[in-house]
Ligand SMILES: Nc1ncnc2c1ncn2[C@@H]1O[C@H](COP(=O)(O)OP(=O)(O)OP(=O)(O)O)[C@@H](O)[C@H]1O
């Protein structure tokens with residue numbers, strides 16, 4: 050049974066005006082519990098619009114989103130409950146910080162759920178741990194943190210609601226390379242530890258290739274591909290036509306394959322590549 | 337949030353769009369005075385017709401005008417009602433302290449038509465003139481005030497910047513609201529006090545980002561050696577053309593006509 054499925058999902062901005070624009074066009078797909086899914090696509094392909102529909106922030110123009118087989122808009126009054134189950138971290142989430150202390154800000158979500166003080170405290174500490182936020186920072190004002198720390202505090206604010214599905218819209222945008230890697234591995238270990246479903250919107254093919262099991266490719270408001278990361282990234286030419294590319298390591302391996310070496314198409318991580326190449330060299334007796 | 341059309345430029349290619357913004361501003365002031373100087377039904381009808389002509393000439397969809405009227409319609413209704421019930425003279429209908437008189441009915445109609453004309457005229461100006469042109473023209477018109485040590489250029493610059501950032505701030509508000517809703521903020525239900533409290537998570541980030549933007553803008557302007565109006569030249573010079581002359585003549589004729597109508601049909605109040 051899939052945890053989240055959408056059927057003929059469509060969203061039109063400014064309907065009925067000259068500025069009408071279909072941002073998401075008849076999307077249908079199913080997401081299994083525990084998946085780690087990457088969403089990639091050219092700018093303006095509708096990724097952000099799609100994820101905002103998944104947690105009920107915007108109402109689809111037509112089509113439906115089913116969470117645990119229930120249409121989320123069946124009871125519009127209870128849409129807030131959906132938002133607790135499907136946590137969405139926006140692009141540049143640090144701009145949402147507002148409380149006096151980081152701790153209070155992270156507690157905003159759990160407080161809205163209506164948990165008691167002890168539970169809230171627990172959730173905050175746990176969330177802070179997941180994003181590796183130093184406990185000393187919790188008493189500081191969120192405006193006194195560094196950019197990367199603000200980002201992590203804001204992500205903790207959503208994780209603290211303990212959503213079944215966590216959606217992150219370009220969580221690493223604007224961070225330094227090391228900060229990106231650290232944040233990404235934290236999200237990955239969070240997913241491994243909690244076993245919950247994660248959707249990651251990203252422009253970095255390397256990031257998606259390293260952590261995601263499946264990849265969704267959006268192109269001009271439509272779903273172009275939805276398959277395992279390996280299968281999506283073995284179609285370099287097709288992705289290129291959509292203005293995307295494959296992870297660097299994948300294209301290196303592809304070149305080697307074209308040069309006659311027996312390696313695997315759609316190799317996604319450097320570790321995997323090193324392993325395969327060593328094995329090949331050993332087999333050939335060159336190592 | 338985005339539906340606020342009052343003061344939004346609508347690019348199109350019409351006679352009104354091509355007029356010199358200075359002429360447009362002065363005409364607006366003159367015509368607003370005119371609307372309030374139409375004392376009888378004949379001159380009021382004439383003025384209203386003239387306003388409608390401008391609206392049609394502007395080639396901006398009527399829907400846009402209706403939208404800007406929608407914002408203000410409640411005020412129109414309330415003032416009309418007040419006028420209706422507080423007229424002097426012989427009551428034609430009475431219920432307790434509330435009475436309706438002919439004078440009241442006339443007043444209500446006049447107020448209603450006048451306010452609508454007012455909104456249509458000012459919308460016509462803002463729809464057909466880009467904010468930069470508008471402040472540019474204002475700066476030129478207020479130039480004589482520099483004699484009194486009023487910093488006309490600085491005021492105009494502030495207005496330009498404020499106008500420029502209205503859509504940006506609206507967009508930002510949308511975004512922050514969405515982000516807080518995603519954390520379960522409840523902004524649609526509850527009583528007034530609760531709703532005001534629910535605004536804190538939106539207002540604080542909004543202020544923070546407004547200050548950040550202001551600071552960044554100031555730095556960017558200083559980096560380009562901005563130091564106020566003195567000695568500053570302009571890229572776009574305003575020139576009065578034949579079209580503007582025609583506009584001024586037509587405007588004067590209309591004013592003359594209204595004054596004449598006021599005098600000759602004074603009985604039709
Ligand atoms: N509030 C809005 N009003 C009108 N059109 C919008 C709005 N938000 C987005 N759009 C349009 O919808 C389309 C999809 O936007 P969306 O933000 O979903 O793209 P995206 O895939 O997230 O892009 P990016 O990778 O740049 O974040 C774009 O063409 C955009 O111009």
Ligand SMILES: [Mg+2]
Pocket residue numbers: 096097098140218
């Ligand atoms: Mg986006």
